Amino acid sequence: MDGTRTYAESTVTWLSYYLTWPLIILGIIGLGWAAMRMVRRDAAWAVMLGSMLAPTLLYLVKPAIVPDQLWAIRRFEPITLPGMLLMAGAAAWWLASLLPRGSARAVARRVAGIGIVALPLTTWVSILPSAEYPLSSAVNVTTREMIGARDMIDGLCGLDEGRPIVLVGTSELYGGLRVMCDEPVVLALAAPTQEQIVEMTEAWGEAPLILTRQVGDVPWSTAPSPVLTATVQHSAYTLQRLPRTLMDRDYTWYAGVATELGAVEPVAAVPTATAP
Numbered sequence: 001m002d003g004t005r006t007y008a009e010s011t012v013t014w015l016s017y018y019l020t021w022p023l024i025i026l027g028i029i030g031l032g033w034a035a036m037r038m039v040r041r042d043a044a045w046a047v048m049l050g051s052m053l054a055p056t057l058l059y060l061v062k063p064a065i066v067p068d069q070l071w072a073i074r075r076f077e078p079i080t081l082p083g084m085l086l087m088a089g090a091a092a093w094w095l096a097s098l099l100p101r102g103s104a105r106a107v108a109r110r111v112a113g114i115g116i117v118a119l120p121l122t123t124w125v126s127i128l129p130s131a132e133y134p135l136s137s138a139v140n141v142t143t144r145e146m147i148g149a150r151d152m153i154d155g156l157c158g159l160d161e162g163r164p165i166v167l168v169g170t171s172e173l174y175g176g177l178r179v180m181c182d183e184p185v186v187l188a189l190a191a192p193t194q195e196q197i198v199e200m201t202e203a204w205g206e207a208p209l210i211l212t213r214q215v216g217d218v219p220w221s222t223a224p225s226p227v228l229t230a231t232v233q234h235s236a237y238t239l240q241r242l243p244r245t246l247m248d249r250d251y252t253w254y255a256g257v258a259t260e261l262g263a264v265e266p267v268a269a270v271p272t273a274t275a276p
Contacts, residue, residue, distance in 0.1 A: 030087030194262025
């Protein structure tokens with residue numbers, strides 16, 4: 001393994017999964033042409049380049065993302081992908097203007113316009129006769145990501161009754177709980193002791209709700225039962241192609257309220273949340 005390598009070496013390739021290489025090349029030419037116009041004091045192109053290049057260059061050089069290009073590409077969706085399409089269109093228009101005959105320029109621009117619309121559509125469909133599914137499409141074209149996650153978070157928020165929350169053993173829903181429950185949330189990746197739970201209770205002035213997926217991470221007063229089970233559906237993790245398969249992740253949650261001695265009293269279950 002080479003510890004000096006990063007995902008930055010793949011980010012332009014990730015863009016090609018959605019735009020195709022012809023449009024990437026045209027987009028780069030368009031950026032160069034726009035830079036030339038900017039240098040010639042065409043202010044509109046300066047604004048365009050500034051707004052597009054700042055976030056684009058940041059994430060191209062430093063993706064800082066988990067090994068899943070689907071999550072990485074979301075950083076490029078607001079500005080980079082539409083910006084590259086616009087730059088590809090500008091480059092195609094400029095290159096067509098170099099043709100000597102008016103009829104040839106009109107045909108070239110018409111072909112370029114069709115290509116700019118059609119080429120990205122070709123990346124959504126895969127035809128591989130040797131594969132298990134010879135004809136497949138990018139799942140995120142027709143399927144929402146993380147189906148079932150919202151119902152799961154809503155169910156967990158319904159347990160807290162306004163209490164602060166201690167999330168034990170996993171950081172997976174930390175941000176979602178903090179935003180959706182609108183209550184203080186503390187992340188405890190290591191199993192808390194009863195003394196630590198007492199300290200949390202004293203700091204807040206009320207008993208917190210303890211959430212965990214691992215029964216052994218919490219000092220229960222009695223054996224707990226699952227308060228919520230859920231299935232969340234999302235696209236398969238992939239770095240080198242568009243995701244074309246779905247996967248289900250099953251969740252089992254346990255919850256309880258801290259007692260005065262730091263033990264955790266289990267709470268009642270809520271209805272099961274599953275992906276539709």
